[in-house]
Every structure is written in structure tokens, then in C-alpha cells.
Amino acid sequence: MDLTQLEMFNAVAETGSITAAAQRVHRVPSNLTTRIRQLEEDLGVELFIRENQRLRLAPAGHSFLAYSKRILELVAEAREVVSGDEPQGIFSLGSLESTAAVRIPDVLATFNQRYPKIQFDLATGPSGTMIDGVLEGTLSAAFVDGPVAHPSLEGMPVYREEMMIVAHAGHEEIRRAQQVNGASIYAFRANCSYRRHFESWFQADHAMPGKIHEMESYHGMLACVIAGAGLAMMPKRMLESMPGSHQVQAWPLGEKWRWINTWLIWRRGAKTRQLEAFTELLPRCE
Known part of the structure; x- marks a missing residue:
């Protein structure tokens, strides 16, 4: 196993195609096919499920991808350290929608200005999706509702959110x-x-919500609440940032349910120079 094989494996895993991966790593397709087969023989498992002209990761491939990404990240970091260069490379950050909207824009602006060599990517989604992304290695770090009790993750509390129940x-x-x-x-x-937190608030008082309408954005939720079609729960700062917030009534949840800490998490032992640079710009939640 060598670094070139890992780079080839990552390219195939991300593109699902030998041809596309070969273009990415500037090799001929036959070379990739041979090197991937050699890697599988070396590991003693099949990393891909081959279907016609497409390849998709086998269960062992999913597990190996996280380690492969981590190895290449560590090699890149080692090169940066010994060369004395400023942090560079890819930094993929995941975030709750509310955190991305109202908490980190200024931090991201400062980060991009201070570290122009870092290629920054941002993805938003619910905590469960963000945690999966960090565990799978597709995200370098993520803002989630914490703390997160997982042996492969570590992190720190950053923001304290006041949760509001919103009605017409x-x-x-x-x-x-x-x-x-x-x-x-x-x-x-x-x-x-946040949805589980809302449902738990009901259950703790021996109550149940009626129909749960799944939405993709806080703006959609707010529009439905304004129309008198139901209730929503959201962070106070998110609510106050949206046009239309003056058209609803909002109250903090009871003291036990009122506050949620947002954590930044990453894979245990995988705090890269890019991540260290980013965390230096963040506040510390008390």
C-alpha cells in the first residue's frame, strides 16, 4: 500500500468511475484498475461493488475511506509543518442551518481572509447528517447540538442557544x-x-404533538406559523434574524429545555492545522 494507491482509491470512491478518477489523478484508466485491484489484494477485502460501468463502495470500502482520507490529510499536514508554510488544503465544515445563518458568517469571513490558501467548503444539515459526515471523513468538522457521546469523536462547546416555541x-x-x-x-x-428536543419537551409533560410537518428551512416553518397552521421551535437568534419574526408570538421553553449548546466536533485525534486555525477564531461557551 502506498500514497498513490490511496489517492487513486479516494478518487474512485468520490467519482464512482474509473474513467473520471483517472482524469482527476492524471493516470490512464488501466493503471487505476490494476492499482485498485492490488490494494484490495493487499487488504484481503473487496473495497468496491462493481456494477456495469459504475463502482460503489462496499461496506469495507466505506470504513477504509475514512482512514484513507485521514492518512492523506496527515501527510499533507506533515509536509506543511516541515516546510513552515501557512495552513493550506481542503477544510470541509458542516453546520446546523441556524449556526451557519447567524453565528459563523463573521468567523468564516475572517478565516477566509487570514488563510487564503485553505480551500473552504460549507455544508448545512441536521445534527445526525453532520455527525455521519465527520465519522465518514467527508467533513473535517461540524457544528452540532452537543455534547456528542461517541468514542470516535471529540469537540468543544461554542455557542449557547436559547430555544423558543413560536406560535401565530x-x-x-x-x-x-x-x-x-x-x-x-x-x-x-x-x-x-432540535426536532428530538421539541418532541421530548412534549413527552416530558405527558403531551404529544399532532401531525409533524417536515420542512427544509426555518423560513418555511415561520411562514406556516404566521399562517396559523401550527407551532415551531427554533433558536432565538435565528428567529430574530428572519423577516416576519414580528408577526408571531414566541416564548422560551421551560428552564430545563430552554438552553442548548452548539458544539464543534471532529474525529478523535484528527485535529489538523486547518481545524486548529479555525478553532482559534471561535468563542468558548461557558
């Missing part, structure tokens, strides 16, 4: 879930930690 204008004050038992709610997909 004129709605009576909501102090507990029993008052809105059976009400329709708007939330992200089931792997969203």
Missing part, C-alpha cells in the same frame, strides 16, 4: 406542553436533534 400572532402564552397537546408542529427531518 395573538396566541395565548405557552408555558407548558399540555397547553398545546395535539397541535401540529413544523420541524426538520427525524435525525435533527
